Amino acid sequence: MxxxxxxxxxxxxxxxxxxxxxxxxxxxxxxxxxxxxVNFERIRHIQDKIEILSGDLLDQNSLAAALxxxxxxxVYNLGAQSFVPASxxxxxxxxxxxxxxxxxxxxxxRTADPQIRFYQASTSELFGKVRETPQTEHxxxxxxxxxxxxxxYAHWITINYRExxxxxxxxxxxxxxxxxxxxxxxxxxxxxxxxARIKLGLDRELRLGNLEARRDWGFAGDYVEAMWLMxxxxxxxxxxxxxxxxxxxxxxxxxxxxxAGLNWxxxxxxxxxxxxxxxxxxxxxxxxxxxxxxxxxxxxxxxKLVGMMVERDxxxxxxxxx
Numbered sequence: 001m002x003x004x005x006x007x008x009x010x011x012x013x014x015x016x017x018x019x020x021x022x023x024x025x026x027x028x029x030x031x032x033x034x035x036x037x038v039n040f041e042r043i044r045h046i047q048d049k050i051e052i053l054s055g056d057l058l059d060q061n062s063l064a065a066a067l068x069x070x071x072x073x074x075v076y077n078l079g080a081q082s083f084v085p086a087s088x089x090x091x092x093x094x095x096x097x098x099x100x101x102x103x104x105x106x107x108x109x110r111t112a113d114p115q116i117r118f119y120q121a122s123t124s125e126l127f128g129k130v131r132e133t134p135q136t137e138h139x140x141x142x143x144x145x146x147x148x149x150x151x152x153y154a155h156w157i158t159i160n161y162r163e164x165x166x167x168x169x170x171x172x173x174x175x176x177x178x179x180x181x182x183x184x185x186x187x188x189x190x191x192x193x194x195x196a197r198i199k200l201g202l203d204r205e206l207r208l209g210n211l212e213a214r215r216d217w218g219f220a221g222d223y224v225e226a227m228w229l230m231x232x233x234x235x236x237x238x239x240x241x242x243x244x245x246x247x248x249x250x251x252x253x254x255x256x257x258x259x260a261g262l263n264w265x266x267x268x269x270x271x272x273x274x275x276x277x278x279x280x281x282x283x284x285x286x287x288x289x290x291x292x293x294x295x296x297x298x299x300x301x302x303x304k305l306v307g308m309m310v311e312r313d314x315x316x317x318x319x320x321x322x
Contacts, residue, residue: 057101242285
């Protein structure tokens with residue numbers, strides 16, 4: 001039986017990846033930071049099939065202990081402080097977890113078992129102030145947030161350990177990927193949650209920032225397959241994972257409100273406090289390398305994704321109303 005350790009297993013991507021690996025017959029271990037408020041909601045339905053281990057990307061000893069307990073053949077590092085606005089408010093913490101946390105984990109792997117295959121969750125926020133569109137594996141980075149800068153360090157330290165110590169370490173440069181499990185702090189879920197509350201009369205308006213920002217949005221459930229495929233290759237390589245199409249936040253709003261039979265213009269209010277200090281205007285990935293080398297392609301369309309999210313939030317808001 002293959003064994004895998006996932007950091008960030010309680011998050012959106014971690015929950016979908018855990019499901020995927022269980023279906024593949026893996027023994028799945030999840031690293032969870034010790035806290036009095038750990039939320040297992042996203043993995044509640046599979047929690048009895050997963051072994052939860054205590055550990056923290058801030059503590060290398062706990063990472064070494066988790067590796068010793070799980071003895072994984074694959075490690076997926078999805079743990080991070082991943083909310084971009086929070087990185088402006090907590091840049092040092094973001095750097096410690098999102099950047100240096102990767103070094104601690106790589107060093108623990110190098111010491112425990114250099115045969116472990118390692119996946120690092122990189123991000124389209126690396127490109128920031130983009131130099132070309134669409135962005136490929138060779139597009140220069142220009143991050144525009146402490147989160148993006150921390151992820152740039154994490155990306156390059158992964159490559160450095162691969163080249164310095166011959167580790168099977170690779171990074172997936174994933175563009176925005178959403179689902180009904182997305183956190184409420186992210187704009188996509190904020191929109192669909194807001195739509196549901198407005199539809200049921202619980203709210204009247206939805207306050208958002210820059211409606212013209214363009215993103216390449218896909219379904220998180222599709223993207224975790226790409227993570228796994230990267231670790232099944234003969235040689236470690238880095239890949240852009242994206243749909244190849246970008247939409248504005250305005251378009252996301254139009255579709256989301258239409259799913260509930262509403263006109264978005266009647267309810268959306270632009271609020272300057274939700275604008276970023278340094279804006280990222282357009283992110284659109286070129287997934288052609290992943291299509292050719294991994295045989296990967298997204299399955300869920302943008303419209304279907306938005307519909308899934310609205311439907312789920314209507315169900316949840318309906319329960320709140322009762």
